[in-house]
Amino acid sequence: MSLLVYLILIAFSGLIVGGLARLALPGPDPMTILQTIALGLAGNLVAGVVVWLIWGHGVPGIVLSVACSTLLLYFIRRARGGSLTRPGAPPGQHGPR
Secondary structure, eight states: OOHHHHHHHHHHHHHHHHHHHHHHSSSOOOOOHHHHHHHHHHHHHHHHHHHHHHHSSOOOOHHHHHHHHHHHHHHHHHHTBOOSSOOBOOTTOOOOO
């Protein structure tokens, strides 16, 4: 398999996991497709570290990857000043006063 195909598969995997994480939390998220891919890849990385710390080997499943991505998305919302159901303003924009 070539490197380009591998990178496309990784990006597609990140998009699927990130999209499922965005669906898990109610409310709209002001994120681009690249940010959704990055969210999915970050959740997959965190899930991989958790699995490695607990079992010492193995690959994280889709459920654990989506759960970690959802938790990361919640922390992103909290950092923006939002809550569980309200995402908050993206960086560089201010909410209503």
